[in-house]
Amino acid sequence: MQTQRLLVLVSGIAGLVLTMGVARFAYTPMIAYMQAQTGLSDALAGWLAGWNYLGYLSGLLLVTRLRDLMLKDRLYRIALVLAVLTTALMALDDAPWLWGISRYLAGLATAGGLMLGSGLILNWLIRHDHRGELGLHFSGIGLGILIGALAVELVAPFIDWRGQWWLLTALGAVLLLPAWIWLPRPNHGTPLSAQHTAAATEPGPIWLWLLQGAYLCAGFGYVVNATFTVLITEQQPALAGQGGAMWMLVGLAAAPAPLLWDRLARRVGYLSALQWGYGLQIVGILLPVFSNTLAAAVASALLFGLTFIGIVSLVLTMVGVRYPTHPAAIMARLTLGYGIAQIIAPVVAGELAELSGHFDLSLIMVAIIMALGFGCLVIMRLLPQTETDRQSSAGRV
Template sequence: MPKSPPPQLLAWQVLLGGICALVLTIGLARFAYTPLLPQMQAQAGLGLADGGLLAAINYAGYMSGALLAAWIESPLWRQRLYSWGLPLALLVTALMGWSSSFGAWAVSRYVGGLCGAAGMLLGSGLVQGWLMRAGHRPELGIYFIGLGLGIVVSALGAMGMTRLQLGWAAQWQGFALLGLAFLIPAWRWRPPVPPPPAKAAAGASPSRRWMALMVAAYFCAGWGFVINATFTVAIVEKQPLLAGQGPWAWLLVGLAATPAVFVWDRIARRTGDVGALLIAFGAQIVGVLLPALAGGLAAALAGALLYGATFIGIVSLTLALVGRRSPANPGKAMARLTLSYGVAQISAPALTGRMVEASGSFDAALWLTAAVLAAGMGCLIAVLREPRGS
């Protein structure tokens, strides 16, 4: 008997499956590291500089995945690698708790970065391509709810397991078990293998200068993203009288990020994508500088709130914009842009860890991050002057 065709997926299934994939490949395989970093420092002897180095290794894996995503043309292999990244994300999360060896942690962080690239780049390209083929609006705001939700899951999970007095290793194992709940829908509702890409129409691709400016702006965004993603909890914990409050700041990041995707999509409809990006960059600069300008829990939490509300908009708006400008293979275009994001993600946490150890304060690193974000705004202003710049 001939095989029956696979069941047709609905838009809500594809989007929900993608959201669960992001929680799995980014929220657990990457973001769980942020609330667990102080515990690993206190219980496993992980130094701040080595903590930054592990974050850099994670982003080296992410950049390797971006290189692979930019190189692969085959729709079959893009979908296949995305699928492999889902269960592998669970494995590398569990690996963090199976060993106290820095080498094992480094392997976990590197492979976790590969999984993150699968979820962010291959997954977003597959979902956006499916939405365009199915006649839906090709915005990725709903898809990127998975980033904010992943932060919420990692924060609540760490807080809950800490209340149960579980050690750092047991918490990593707990996150791996929790990931099973997200693996099932992510696997079941994967976007199908897309058809071979059609030849792009003449003039459909963005100009080299436009792409170069977006690459530079996204590098600056990556710098701002990774400093907060790696050290938000540690920044709060380092302040006098705020010990033990760090996970609340990380939870606030996720709570701000989860609904923000809808807001940024609507802002972009009024101001254009680049206009919305300028607003997001400016607000993130304010959030970065708040902990440096004012001590206390209120400033730290306000900075976390602004970071959560803005980084998600920068990522979703940039990737969706570049994907729409490259309809033949949106995932490949996103991956090329993300390579610059990855360079920032490798260099920034390692440099920040050294700066903090040398000075005993995060202030200099936060001012440097604000300056990098301001340079990104300059690149975006130049984009507006390009043909079809908005």
């Protein structure tokens, strides 16, 4: 059982590295090389990111309608293959329409990898009483960022942008094997029992609307940094050539973040931990606006990596705790708003950067939106329903 548990966790991590790190996040460090070698503009970079998130949102809407575990398993495996194919599509030509198709389909693959893959892993962990290890699974997102960035940066002096995409495709093909082979089919094993789905007191509708508002704001905070961190660094004269290194720092900080935030939430409660996450991310967003130093860039990258995946894992885990009888429906509702923000934000940020020549206005805009999300969390703490938050976080996850 211990060997199988390890293989399942490695399978889930490999799936996230493939669908998130390669199919999605490798685009971020690649933007700088594509701009230098193909003339990719800030505005087009933002539009391509918007197409990626539109694909993610489309995939999310599809996923939320699925109920059959075997169908989810088949679609997840299709998403794994699609992640490899869409990465290869980026290398075929320098036509913007082809890149747009690639990014849209990569978004579908990302939705499958994150939502379907995580759901299948969670289902297996719950059936085998390993629920507390889901944080280890989410570490695959940070590892994906780090591995994708390393793959891009290490070969940059030797091959052009097209060769970099082909290398990423080969990396994805390697990751496909453990992600596919080591994940058991969902009809294998002990079915869920009543103890796994015991009912609990759910928060009221106002609490949920405030959480949705806060998570919507987090979508803005996440996507602008996820899309433009490399460019924001590269456009500062004193930091030219450091963009790829900053993105690797994001991945380095994100890899252990789910486990660290889970530990904090067990001590202080989910809402308090989320407030810390939002506050630290606001600081990280504003640092490049007020300082062009390497220290500020490093701190900003580390804070973003630490907080963005922490916020996602905390929110989704809190939903699982507070809505144990139907977490998928609530997760889908929250992720819908998060996905809409991911479509709008990179387009607006890219256009603002194109008009102003820098990303300061975009970062200030995002910091204000994140502050609004922080305000939603503060109001949630004042509602009677949140009184059990600390007990829930300590006793049920």
